[in-house]
Amino acid sequence: MKRIGVLTSGGDAPGMNAAVRAVVRKGIYHDLEVFGIYNGFQGLMEGKIEKMELGSVGDMIQRGGTMLYSARCEEFKTDEGQNKGIEQLKKFEIDGLIVIGGDGSFQGAAKLTAKGFxxxxxxxxxDNDIPGTDYTIGFDTALNTIVEAIDKIRDTATSHERTYVIEVMGRDAGDLALWAGLANGAETVVIPEKDEPFENVVDRLKRGSERGKKHSIIILAEGVGNGMDYGKRIEESTRFETRVTVLGHIQRGGRPTASDRVLASRLAGKAVDLLLEGQGGLMVGIQNNELVHHDIIDILxxxxxxxxxxxxxxxxxxI
Incomplete structure (x- = not known):
């Protein structure tokens, strides 16, 4: 293996730049030529590919987002789209590819591997929703962003004696909501994995009020429902003044935490090692603080x- 490529795909996550940096620098350390592919699988099909040097990733480890940009690409789900991507990889004589992203990105990586690449x-x-790893790149940073936001919201909730519903990301996974709820001392967390009867939420709020509690925090994962609708139901059922905050895409941005920078560097470094060993069709992860890898099809x-x-x-x- 002499040339490898790296791309980021799907939703951006803090720490992706640290991962790209690790791929480039470790690759060069092992005398590989490393090519950055811009705009994910869409850019792969279009040939938006550039050779990267050590300086290409300088001053990047602390930056959020992804320097390679990202895009969602429906065409790459087709055989024609995948073949276009492989043609570009062959054109640039790239021998192996590292794909940084979530489950949709892994689907693309699996398709390319099945075609012999x-x-x-x-x-x-x-979202931290990938099986086979305890943590995903970006989860810790997003969690800390949520925790900081809720700390500030709690000040206002206390001052005005209000109930707050805070909607966080997590379409199919409740990790962000649950971890934030535990870290922020929320009264209730509503997540996709647990069917929490609405009546239980209302009862908990009323019990708190009866013992003199002046404010409450409810964290709602976006996959469960709309925060505004949920807040309206809460107010109608309890008669407590209720406000709703939808944190939205602020959760994806910002400087990655030290934990995410280290995790990204370790995982990306392991990915380069696997390509150097001639392996493909794998996903890297971390379990019990040990680097692991799994068959990507099995994981999906x-x-x-x-x-x-x-x-x-x-x-x-x-309670």
Missing amino acids: PCIGVPGTI KQPHKLDMSLYQLMNELS
Whole structure:
């Protein structure tokens, strides 16, 4: 293997730049030529490919977003689109590809590997919803962004004696909501993995009010429902003054935490090692603080599992 490529795909996540940096610098350290592919799989099909040098990734480890940009690409889900991508890889004589992204990005990597082109997936998504790894790149930063925002909202909730519903990201996974709820001392967390009866939420709020509690925080994962609608239901059922905050894309931005920078560097470095070994069709991850790798097809077949012991602990602490 003499030339490798790297791209970022899907939603951006803090730490992606640290991962790209690690791919480029470790690749060059091992005498590889490294090519950056811009705008994800869309850019791959269009040949938006440039050779990267050490300086290409200078002053990048601390920056959020992705310097290679990202794009969602429906065409790449087709055989024709995948063949276009492979043609470009052959044109630039690239021998292996590292794909940084979430499950949709891994689907693309798996398709290329099935067509004979070795790819390694690096999990980069704030949702932390990829099986086979304890943490994904960007999760820790997004979590800290949420925690900081809720700390500030709590000041206003206390001052005005209000109930706040805070909608966070997590379409199919409740990790961000659950971890933020535990870190912020929320009264209730509503997540896709747990069917929490609305009546239970209302009862908990009323019990808190009866013992003199002046404000409450409810964290809602976006995959469960609309924050504005949920807040309206809360106010109608309790008669408590209720406000709603939808944190939105602020959760994806910002400087990556030290934890995400280190995680990104470790995972990307492992991905380069696997390509150097001639392997493909794999995903790298971290479990019990040890770097691991799995067959990417097997991983895509597995459901994401939330640590429900954290959910139980949060409920015990929010009585």
